[in-house]
Amino acid sequence: MSNEAKILDGRVILVTGAGYGIGRTAAQTYARAGATVILLGRTQEALNDTYDLIEAEGLPQPAVLPFDLEEKDESQYQQLAQVIADNFGRLDGVLLNAGVLGQRTPLDNYHWDTWQKVMQINVNGQFVLMKHLLPLLNEAPDAAVIFTSSSVGREGRAYWGAYSVSKFATEGLMQVMAEELENTSNVRVYSLNPGGTRTSMRAAAYPAENPANVPEAESIMPAYLYLMGPDSAALHGQALDARALTGELTA
Ligand code: NDP
Incomplete structure (x- = not known):
């Protein structure tokens, strides 16, 4: 493996939603x-399966951390951060990738329970997770946080309901965090829109689409790797598009 491919050597990176889809591929990357x-x-x-894939390649031994971001009790997040601090002693990056789609329906038909669930998993859980991980990230010499957005988190679209609103909130959380950390911390933050990617969420959102026509997660990994690595500091606070960034990086 080339030196360039080892840009995360020695770093500890947390990936949420690492059992399936984009999160699994990013964890492997x-x-x-x-x-x-x-x-x-x-x-x-699902996490065990990702673990096995990484182990089978003889890569640094990963760790499995089952956790439900629907959890509302803050002390559970505090404990989670403590488990990471106690077991690894450092944290150099977080990919906030876990998310749920909710319903694809008009607002006047949207179930209140589903709305709250989507906002809890996609926004509130991410906030409180980051609240408790930031002290550890701040101790790292260079750390990155990647929030996962969507095109409907940058321009509202009919029938995307809580998912769209949750991604706008994700952009907001990233911007607030970026400004708070500016010049005071070694933590860089970004929001990244993967673009249409062949996963179960994409299939649920576009049931009539042939998955074979949708790019695989592997195709956008250059962007995921670049932002997690040390060379992307100049992009701190930016809302980025994974496909466009990958195009620039591989041109
Ligand atoms: P998947 O549905 O394949 O994966 C979502 C991941 O989130 C799963 O690993 C899932 O694990 C995890 N997750 C869901 N709910 C929870 C929870 N309550 N607690 C912990 N983990 C949870 O989706 P994708 O890989 O497609 O999506 C990844 C990210 O990319 C999402 O944020 C999505 O919004 C975004 N995105 C995806 C696009 C696409 O075309 N695929 C386009 C634009 C954005 P489990 O099932 O075990 O809960």
Whole structure:
């Protein structure tokens, strides 16, 4: 493996939603670049499968951390951060990738329970997770946080309901954090829109689409790796597009 491919050597990176889809591929990508990856998600078996894939390649041993971001009790997030501090002693990056789609329906038909669930997992859980991880990230010599957005988080679209609103909130959270950390911290933050990617969420959002026509997560990994690595500091606070950034990086 080339030196360039090992840009995360020695770093500890937390990936949320690491059991499936983009999160699984990103976890593999970070491990291939030398990182010890902490795999967070709701479904233990899926996290174990990601673990096995990383182990099978002989990469740095990952860790499985089952956790449900629907959890509302703040002390659970505090404990989670403590477990990471106690077991790894450092944290150099977080990919906030976990998310749920909710309903695709007009607002006047949207279920209140679903709305609250989407906002809890996609926004509130991410906020309180970051609240408790920031002290550890601040101790790292160079750390990155990647929030996951969407095109409907940058321009509202009919029938995307809580998902669209949650992604606008994600952009807001990233911007507030970026300004708070500016010049006072070694933590860089970004929001990244993966663009249409072949996963179960994409299939649920576009049931009539042929998945074979949708790019795989692997195709946008140059952007995910670049932002997590040390060379992207100049992009701190920016809302980015994974496909466009990958195009620039691989041109
Ligand atoms: P998937 O549905 O394949 O994966 C979502 C991940 O989030 C799963 O690993 C899931 O794990 C995890 N997750 C969901 N709910 C929770 C929870 N309560 N607690 C912990 N983890 C949870 O989606 P994608 O890979 O497609 O999406 C990844 C991100 O990219 C999302 O933020 C999505 O909004 C965004 N995105 C995706 C696009 C696409 O085309 N695929 C386009 C634009 C944005 P589990 O099932 O075990 O809960």
